[in-house]
Amino acid sequence: xxxxxxxxxxxxxxxxxxxxxxVDKISYRVEAGxxxxxxxxxxxxxxVSSLAIMGLVDYPGRVSASSLKFDGQDLESLxxxxxxxxxxxxxxxxxxxxxxxxNPCFTVGDQIMExxxxxxxxxxxxxxxxxxxxxxxxxxxxxxxxxxxxxxQLSGGMSQRVMIAMAIACDPKLLIADExxxxxxxxxxxxxxxxxxxxxxxxxxxxxxxxxxxxxxxxAAHQVAVMYAGQIVETGTASEIFSTPQHPYTQxxxxxxxEYSLGEKRLQALGGVVPGAHDRPNGCLLNPRCxxxxxxxxxxxxxxxxxxxRAVKCFYPLNAExxxxx
Amino acid sequence: MSxxxxxxxxxxxxxxxxxxxxxxATVKALDGVSFRIDxxxxxxxxxxxxxxxxxxxxxLTMIETPTEGSLxxxxxxxxxxxxxxxxxxxIQIIFQNxxxxxxxxxxxxxxxxxxxxxxxxxxxxxxxxxxxxMLAKVGLKTEHYNRYPHMFSGGQRQRIAIAxxxxxxxxxxxxxxxxxxxxxxxxxxxxxxxMDLQDEFNLSYIFISHDLxxxxxxxxxxxVMYLGKVVEYGSKEDIFANPQHPYTRxxxxxxxxxxxEHRIERIRLKGELPSPLDPPTGCAFNSRCQFAQDRxxxxxxxxxxxxxxxxxxxxxxLDYLQATQVATSAQxxxx
Amino acid sequence: MTTQNLTISAPPSPLQEFWHYxxxxxxxxxxxxxxxxxxxxxxxxxxxxxxxxxxxxxxALLTPPVWADGGSWRFILGTDDVGRDILSRxxxxxxxxxxxxxMVVTLSLTLGIILGLVAGYYRGIVETIIMRVADVMLAVPGxxxxxxxxxxxxxxxxxxxxxxxxxxMPHYIxxxxxxxxxxxxxxxxxxxxxxxxxxxxxxxITVLPNCMAPLIVQATLGFxxxxxxxxxxxxxxxxxxxxxxxxGSMLANARQFVQSxxxxxxxxxxxxxxxxxxxxxxxxxxxxALDPKLKQ
Numbered sequence: 028x029x030x031x032x033x034x035x036x037x038x039x040x041x042x043x044x045x046x047x048x049x050v051d052k053i054s055y056r057v058e059a060g061x062x063x064x065x066x067x068x069x070x071x072x073x074x075v076s077s078l079a080i081m082g083l084v085d086y087p088g089r090v091s092a093s094s095l096k097f098d099g100q101d102l103e104s105l106x107x108x109x110x111x112x113x114x115x116x117x118x119x120x121x122x123x124x125x126x127x128x129x130n131p132c133f134t135v136g137d138q139i140m141e142x143x144x145x146x147x148x149x150x151x152x153x154x155x156x157x158x159x160x161x162x163x164x165x166x167x168x169x170x171x172x173x174x175x176x177x178x179x180q181l182s183g184g185m186s187q188r189v190m191i192a193m194a195i196a197c198d199p200k201l202l203i204a205d206e207x208x209x210x211x212x213x214x215x216x217x218x219x220x221x222x223x224x225x226x227x228x229x230x231x232x233x234x235x236x237x238x239x240x241x242x243x244x245x246x247a248a249h250q251v252a253v254m255y256a257g258q259i260v261e262t263g264t265a266s267e268i269f270s271t272p273q274h275p276y277t278q279x280x281x282x283x284x285x286e287y288s289l290g291e292k293r294l295q296a297l298g299g300v301v302p303g304a305h306d307r308p309n310g311c312l313l314n315p316r317c318x319x320x321x322x323x324x325x326x327x328x329x330x331x332x333x334x335x336x337r338a339v340k341c342f343y344p345l346n347a348e349x350x351x352x353x
Numbered sequence: 354m355s356x357x358x359x360x361x362x363x364x365x366x367x368x369x370x371x372x373x374x375x376x377x378a379t380v381k382a383l384d385g386v387s388f389r390i391d392x393x394x395x396x397x398x399x400x401x402x403x404x405x406x407x408x409x410x411x412x413l414t415m416i417e418t419p420t421e422g423s424l425x426x427x428x429x430x431x432x433x434x435x436x437x438x439x440x441x442x443x444i445q446i447i448f449q450n451x452x453x454x455x456x457x458x459x460x461x462x463x464x465x466x467x468x469x470x471x472x473x474x475x476x477x478x479x480x481x482x483x484x485x486x487m488l489a490k491v492g493l494k495t496e497h498y499n500r501y502p503h504m505f506s507g508g509q510r511q512r513i514a515i516a517x518x519x520x521x522x523x524x525x526x527x528x529x530x531x532x533x534x535x536x537x538x539x540x541x542x543x544x545x546x547x548m549d550l551q552d553e554f555n556l557s558y559i560f561i562s563h564d565l566x567x568x569x570x571x572x573x574x575x576x577v578m579y580l581g582k583v584v585e586y587g588s589k590e591d592i593f594a595n596p597q598h599p600y601t602r603x604x605x606x607x608x609x610x611x612x613x614e615h616r617i618e619r620i621r622l623k624g625e626l627p628s629p630l631d632p633p634t635g636c637a638f639n640s641r642c643q644f645a646q647d648r649x650x651x652x653x654x655x656x657x658x659x660x661x662x663x664x665x666x667x668x669x670x671l672d673y674l675q676a677t678q679v680a681t682s683a684q685x686x687x688x
Numbered sequence: 689m690t691t692q693n694l695t696i697s698a699p700p701s702p703l704q705e706f707w708h709y710x711x712x713x714x715x716x717x718x719x720x721x722x723x724x725x726x727x728x729x730x731x732x733x734x735x736x737x738x739x740x741x742x743x744x745x746x747x748a749l750l751t752p753p754v755w756a757d758g759g760s761w762r763f764i765l766g767t768d769d770v771g772r773d774i775l776s777r778x779x780x781x782x783x784x785x786x787x788x789x790x791m792v793v794t795l796s797l798t799l800g801i802i803l804g805l806v807a808g809y810y811r812g813i814v815e816t817i818i819m820r821v822a823d824v825m826l827a828v829p830g831x832x833x834x835x836x837x838x839x840x841x842x843x844x845x846x847x848x849x850x851x852x853x854x855x856x857m858p859h860y861i862x863x864x865x866x867x868x869x870x871x872x873x874x875x876x877x878x879x880x881x882x883x884x885x886x887x888x889x890x891x892x893i894t895v896l897p898n899c900m901a902p903l904i905v906q907a908t909l910g911f912x913x914x915x916x917x918x919x920x921x922x923x924x925x926x927x928x929x930x931x932x933x934x935x936g937s938m939l940a941n942a943r944q945f946v947q948s949x950x951x952x953x954x955x956x957x958x959x960x961x962x963x964x965x966x967x968x969x970x971x972x973x974x975x976x977a978l979d980p981k982l983k984q
Contacts, residue, residue, distance in 0.1 A: 068536035068537060068538065068539075069507070069536055168624075182625050182626070183402075184625055185625065212401035212402050212563060212626065213401060213563050213564075213565070213604055213607045213608060214401060214603055214604065214607045214622050214626075215401075215625070215626070216607065217606075217607035217619065217621070217622075218621070218622070221619075221621065239536060239537060240609065241537065241611060242566070242608075242609035242610050242611045243609040245609065245610070245611045246609045246610070246616070247609075269611050279538065280537055280538060281611065283537055283538050283540070283541035284537060284541075284566065284611065285541075285544070285566045285567050285569060285570035285571075286566050286569075286610060286611055286612065286615065287611075288570060289569065289570070292548065293545050293548065294541040294544055294545055294570065295541065296538060296541035296542040296544075296545050297538045297541070297542075298542070300506055300508065300509075300539070301536075303506075
């Protein structure tokens with residue numbers, strides 16, 4: 028039994044007749060102790076999908092799924108209160124901007140103790156001791172002195188560590204990290220990712236790492252899902268995806284990285300832009316930009332074909348040489 | 354031979370009030386930076402928060418004047434006020450944030466024509482002609498002339514920002530993290546555009562970035578900064594193949610790479626970036642460096658031969674260095 | 689490989705976008721229609737009003753409105769104690785109120801913007817002086833200042849307006865200064881600087897259009913304040929003098945008739961109330977439409 032099972036999750040906005048599908052029937056699994064990397068550019072729906080799992084998508088967004096199971100429990104059938112018990116305790120989430128994710132009016136200590144109070148209870152003294160322990164775990168030096176610090180007094184890296192401390196306070200089984208290091212400097216970024224991976228290994232948590240940084244996912248994740256305009260276009264292990272990508276979009280993304288064109292003058296850029304709300308093409312969403320598109324691609328939408336571990340949403344998946352199957 | 358832009362020992366100190374009745378503190382945002390750049394070349398400035406790269410950008414575009422040091426363009430002193438206005442047009446800037454660098458209340462055409470309105474005597478039609486020509490050059494269409502910035506995507510806005518930067522036909526463009534806020538595929542498009550424009554107009558770029566994979570692609574020379582000082586300076590090939598300064602190595606090792614063969618062993622830096630208000634004594638990097646010794650905590654290293662500023666390198670005690678250390682092909686800058 | 693251009697039409701212009709958000713607030717739209725009606729009355733008062741406002745019909749003193757006993761269609765809302773048609777006086781009175789409002793808002797907005805921009809741009813001692821003067825102006829009670837000025841210069845609409853301008857200016861100064869300081873740090877201003885823009889261009893052409901949203905909202909509310917202040921001044925006899933049909937003076941004259949001829953008091957009061965309410969509703973709608981954070 029997987030830790031998290033998502034099947035045909037959709038999030039729609041706008042009118043009923045012509046909805047904007049921010050997330051369009053995506054399915055994936057996360058096992059305990061495994062790191063799933065969800066990669067996509069802006070407009071791919073990667074953040075919205077994790078907000079939907081946490082139950083954080085408000086009106087006017089509409090969430091629907093064939094099945095949304097966490098640890099065997101069907102999340103959709105739970106009441107509001109039961110759902111709230113799980114989120115924050117068993118599933119935790121950290122966000123991109125640590126400066127705006129922490130409440131500027133409360134001290135760091137207050138905010139972590141609040142998380143503990145809501146889910147675990149305990150006396151103030153117990154919670155304080157646990158908070159100091161958590162701050163130590165996330166690598167904040169002299170944690171006792173930091174309890175009374177306000178978020179604006181901390182640097183970006185420190186704030187992100189506090190966020191992580193809050194997230195792991197109740198020993199969650201699954202941690203969702205939405206662009207956790209994007210807003211940070213490079214060396215601090217490396218520290219934070221190392222911290223997340225260390226904690227993940229120690230506690231055998233499932234970790235969903237959402238990012239646009241392909242190289243980061245290549246280094247950190249076991250399984251990878253690539254998203255484009257609200258759909259998952261390819262899944263596989265990190266080494267499979269990055270050495271033999273099967274979807275033209277994955278291939279294009281990899282080729283547009285500077286690392287791919289070392290020594291060459293120009294980068295291999297994919298023309299065009301991600302379709303927005305009003306200009307979704309018929310058929311496969313990538314067809315206006317795909318170098319291999321045929322009439323079939325322009326009129327019909329491909330299914331996601333393959334196994335649960337390795338799948339691709341394309342009529343002509345690329346072979347090992349990087350060319351589409353005839 | 355005169356370089357197109359030459360900076361010697363630039364310093365910028367700010368006075369910051371510490372509160373009522375307390376003495377003012379001095380923030381040394383830039384503390385002795387020297388470099389030189391040729392026409393048509395790209396100098397990459399690499400560093401993290403607090404290293405002084407934004408201050409450098411402000412000094413080079415003459416929004417602020419340096420506390421000390423000299424800056425010359427084609428041999429002419431940029432700090433002398435008589436020719437400042439005219440020379441200023443030759444150095445333009447592109448910003449990081451495509452969502453904040455264009456005036457939300459102006460049409461694209463107006464934004465592009467503004468430098469011409471201020472600095473030239475062209476007629477309305479001539480200005481429009483130039484603006485439309487520039488729009489086409491950056492890959493946008495005529496109908497975009499009358500639209501407002503919020504109707505464009507991040508990549509398109511950055512193209513508009515590039516177009517505006519080029520309206521005065523500058524020789525030098527300061528690009529302050531121009532692609533950091535863009536998606537990967539858009540990043541590639543914009544970088545290609547910048548390189549094409551560089552070829553066509555023989556532009557020099559001062560490319561500020563923290564993304565070493567982009568720097569590796571686009572730079573000719575690289576300058577690594579830490580807390581207002583230059584810690585390493587050299588050609589791209591030298592810096593990436595044989596990084597000498599421990600900070601450079603840490604930066605390179607922290608950059609994620611897709612291909613496992615390109616990865617070097619991760620150097621885990623301890624601690625946070627120090628605040629410019631309270632820098633460490635001696636070498637600014639000593640608080641986080643695994644090779645720091647007593648001398649590092651008391652004595653600030655000089656930029657040896659204009660290449661690297663490190664006691665450990667000078668003393669030859671860093672184990673990762675090969676036998677050939679300082680003798681590289683980098684062009685030395687006079688100290 | 690060509691990229692298909694999938695957008696069919698140009699994106700909406702700012703005006704269309706603004707109307708889309710504004711029209712979602714029903715109260716605001718009603719307010720807007722009412723204000724348009726008032727403006728129509730102001731322009732065409734001579735044509736629309738059934739009687740001249742100063743004409744006294746000696747044979748019809750204190751006639752009740754048409755739906756009450758003794759009323760007639762000749763005087764729809766009745767007449768006052770010297771036989772003047774109330775409806776016509778109200779319609780002509782709209783001119784005075786709107787004129788007062790427009791004058792006050794235009795002047796205080798213009799002066800407030802200039803001072804606020806200068807304070808925000810130059811900072812330092814200039815800012816300190818301007819802001820302290822603004823603080824002093826804020827500390828003065830508007831009506832008392834108006835009474836003082838009018839007592840010195842003589843009671844008429846223009847003098848009373850001057851007083852209201854002085855006390856409304858600080859709001860615009862503060863708003864503009866705060867917005868200016870916020871906008872000056874942004875990259876697009878730095879770009880203009882690098883392009884060589886001087887202080888005047890940066891203040892008025894680059895920054896000011898981006899500060900307009902809160903100013904427009906404040907101006908609408910300022911309009912309604914001005915109308916109220918005018919009415920108050922008219923009530924104490926210091927605004928427009930008789931026989932001008934200013935709504936506040938009409939109220940003052942009618943005090944004695946509250947019990948005996950309720951219509952002489954009520955209708956001017958209702959006019960003041962409804963006009964002020966319309967402007968306030970419009971201002972609310974404007975704020976919602978112009979505030980980017982509230983947009984979906």
